Structure formats: C-alpha cells, structure tokens
Amino acid sequence: MTETSSLPFLSVGTAAEAPSQFAGRLRGLSDRAMAWLFIAPTILLLLAINVFPLLWTIELSFTNYRANRPNAPLRWVGFDNYASILSDSDVWYAMQATAHFVVWTITLQVLLGFGLALLINRRFRGHGFWTTVILLPMMLSPAVVGNFWTFLFQPQTGLFNTAIAFVTGSDPSSFQMIGDVGLAPWSIILVDTWMWTPYVMLICLAGLRSIPDDIYEAAEIDRASAWRRFWSITLPMVLPFLMLAVLFRGIENFKMFDMVNLLTSGGPGSTTEVASITLKREAFEKWRTGYSSAFAIILFVTVFGLANIYVKALNKVKQR
Amino acid sequence: MTRFGQVFRRGPWEGAATLVIAAGVIMLMQPFSLAFYGWSFATTLAGTVLFLVASHFPDVPSGGGGDRG
Numbered sequence: 075m076t077e078t079s080s081l082p083f084l085s086v087g088t089a090a091e092a093p094s095q096f097a098g099r100l101r102g103l104s105d106r107a108m109a110w111l112f113i114a115p116t117i118l119l120l121l122a123i124n125v126f127p128l129l130w131t132i133e134l135s136f137t138n139y140r141a142n143r144p145n146a147p148l149r150w151v152g153f154d155n156y157a158s159i160l161s162d163s164d165v166w167y168a169m170q171a172t173a174h175f176v177v178w179t180i181t182l183q184v185l186l187g188f189g190l191a192l193l194i195n196r197r198f199r200g201h202g203f204w205t206t207v208i209l210l211p212m213m214l215s216p217a218v219v220g221n222f223w224t225f226l227f228q229p230q231t232g233l234f235n236t237a238i239a240f241v242t243g244s245d246p247s248s249f250q251m252i253g254d255v256g257l258a259p260w261s262i263i264l265v266d267t268w269m270w271t272p273y274v275m276l277i278c279l280a281g282l283r284s285i286p287d288d289i290y291e292a293a294e295i296d297r298a299s300a301w302r303r304f305w306s307i308t309l310p311m312v313l314p315f316l317m318l319a320v321l322f323r324g325i326e327n328f329k330m331f332d333m334v335n336l337l338t339s340g341g342p343g344s345t346t347e348v349a350s351i352t353l354k355r356e357a358f359e360k361w362r363t364g365y366s367s368a369f370a371i372i373l374f375v376t377v378f379g380l381a382n383i384y385v386k387a388l389n390k391v392k393q394r
Numbered sequence: 395m396t397r398f399g400q401v402f403r404r405g406p407w408e409g410a411a412t413l414v415i416a417a418g419v420i421m422l423m424q425p426f427s428l429a430f431y432g433w434s435f436a437t438t439l440a441g442t443v444l445f446l447v448a449s450h451f452p453d454v455p456s457g458g459g460g461d462r463g
Contacts, residue, residue: 156435161428161432169422170424372435375435375438375442376419376422376435378442379415379418379442380415382445386412
C-alpha cells in the first residue's frame with residue numbers, strides 16, 4: 075500500500091478519476107464551445123479592466139460624484155457636466171494649448187524624422203551606430219526625460235541655456251525655457267520632438283526599405299531626376315507609413331500627460347496646461363469626479379473619431 | 395440591388411462621417427469662437443456614430459454580390 079492511499083480521504087483511485095472525468099466532459103464539448111472556454115478568461119479580463127471602467131466613467135459623467143466624498147448623496151445631473159465643460163473658457167484654452175502642442179510636434183517630428191530616415195537609408199559607413207544613437211531618446215522613460223530636461227533647462231547651470239548662451243553670446247540666465255510664458259510651450263514641444271522624432275524616423279525607414287530597388291532602376295533608365303524620383307516614387311510609397319506615424323503621435327500627444335506634468339506641470343500660469351493636465355487638476359485637485367469623467371469622455375470620443383479618420387485614410391493609401 | 399443598398403453605400407457615407415468628425419475636432423481646438431467650441435463634442439460624436447454605422451453599410455456594389463443590405 076502506498077503512502078497516499080493510506081490517507082483516509084484521498085485515495086489513488088479518486089485522484090485518477092477526477093482528471094478522466096474532466097477530460098471526458100471536455101471531449102463532449104463542440105469546437106465552438108471549446109474556443110469560448112479558452113478565450114473566456116481573456117474576455118473577462120478585458121471586460122474588467124477596459125469595458126467596466128469606461129461604462130462606469132460614462133455613468134459618473136452624468137452625476138455630481140466627488141471621489142473625496144464617497145458617502146455624499148449622488149445626484150443625477152444629466153448633461154450639466156458636459157454643458158459646463160463646453161462653455162468653460164478655461165477648458166477651451168486648454169484645448170488650444172493642446173492643439174498648439176499637437177500641431178507643432180507632429181509637423182516637426184514628421185519633417186525631421188523623414189529627413190533623418192532619408193539620410194540613414196543611404197547606408198554610409200557606421201550608419202548602424204548612428205541609427206542606434208538616434209534611437210536612444212525614445213528608449214527612455216518619459217518620466218526620466220521630463221526630469222533631466224528640467225535640469226538641462228535650469229537658467230544658471232543648465233546645459234541647454236549654456237549652449238544657447240555660447241552660440242548667441244548672451245547671458246545663460248537671461249532667459250528661462252520653462253519659466254517664461256512665451257518659451258514654456260516651445261520647451262515641451264522641443265522635448266517631445268527630441269524624444270519622439272526617432273520613432274517617426276524608424277517608421278519612415280521601414281517604409282523606405284520596403285521600396286523595391288527596381289523601381290528606382292527603371293526611373294534612372296527613364297532619366298528621371300532625383301527630385302522627380304522623390305516626388306513620384308519615394309514619397310507616395312512612404313506615405314502610408316508616414317500616416318501611421320502621424321496617427322500614433324497625434325493620438326499620443328493629444329493625451330500627453332507625464333512629460334508635460336514633470337517639465338512644467340501646466341505652468342507658468344496655465345500656459346502649458348494641455349487637456350490631460352486640466353483633467354488631472356479637475357479630478358484629483360478639485361475632486362470634481364463627475365465633471366472630470368465628462369471631460370474624459372469628450373477626449374475619448376475625440377481620439378476615437380480621429381483614429382477612425384486616420385485608419386480610413388491609411389486603408390485608402392494602401393489600396394492605391 | 396435593393397433601394398437600401400443604392401442609397402446607403404459605405405464609401406460616400408464614411409466620407410461624410412469623416413468630414414463631420416474633422417469639423418468637430420477643428421471646432422474643439424480652434425481659438426476663434428466659443429460657440430463653435432460648445433458644439434464641437436456633439437459634432438464629433440455625431441460623426442463618430444455615423445462612421446460606425448456607415449462602416450456596416452455594403453461596400454461599392456458589384457452586380458448582385460455587393461448587395462448585403
């Protein structure tokens with residue numbers, strides 16, 4: 075007799091029967107039921123971490139709920155939160171700050187990223203090394219980037235101010251990148267461009283490498299100029315990749331929070347207060363949870379709508 | 395080809411929805427009129443819903459095969 079079977083409540087027979095019964099039940103299931111059985115945990119997880127919070131946020135957006143007063147009576151306010159946000163000039167200014175940030179970062183990143191990709195694609199000596207060096211910023215955490223650019227922008231000791239002073243001959247402490255109303259929006263644009271241009275470059279590089287050489291050879295035989303080859307071959311064939319980059323960067327920058335929060339926290343005043351910073355202030359400083367839920371839904375619908383446009387445009391370019 | 399399939403084709407309706415969404419986003423971020431800003435969410439939401447509905451319309455009809463309406 076084995077040691078296991080000597081136990082009064084657990085015998086070898088029982089242990090062997092359990093898996094065979096389970097296997098028998100599984101064998102009785104159809105393929106469709108089996109498929110549902112396997113994906114059910116994933117679906118449940120997605121429902122719990124994605125769908126449930128979204129539905130809850132939608133519900134809260136119609137109430138006067140405040141997270142710092144969970145026991146206060148909850149009142150249904152209908153569309154009042156949405157009406158308040160859409161008539162609030164402070165939120166309107168935040169949306170304008172976001173637009174300024176999104177438009178300039180995407181423009182600069184696309185121009186610089188595409189330019190760098192064209193250069194790197196030439197396969198000069200050591201291009202692998204330079205590709206790695208250029209890609210380094212995007213491998214860093216936005217929190218790290220925000221912190222060290224804060225040091226670089228220090229008026230007296232910052233490397234950025236010292237470098238600008240060296241070039242222009244002015245005093246390093248004569249200007250403040252993150253403390254000046256006029257310069258602060260450009261400081262966050264500069265840092266985001268520095269960090270994410272390599273990402274656009276990488277996508278453009280993938281596009282450039284996907285163009286078959288024989289197209290260029292045929293163009294050379296036809297004596298097409300370099301300018302003509304760029305406009306008729308390179309640009310149209312890289313365009314789907316560029317649009318993909320614009321889609322990702324546009325959506326990411328529309329909801330940019332961490333880097334701006336670390337660099338300027340929305341200041342000075344509310345000069346760099348982009349939409350997500352306003353959202354954070356409403357939700358966790360003023361504790362207007364219902365109001366901020368409505369704002370979050372407005373931002374969500376905007377991002378969702380933009381994503382639809384870009385995906386449609388992307389499919390069109392691909393079909394061409 | 396049913397009458398539904400003739401009127402509700404995916405291409406033109408998706409194009410219209412795209413224009414409505416783009417208008418909504420521009421209205422949300424423009425610095426000129428608070429009234430436009432006020433109507434931006436309704437415009438974007440209408441465009442997004444229209445886009446979702448239009449993406450279920452039948453594609454460009456090809457004989458009888460494209461008619462799924």
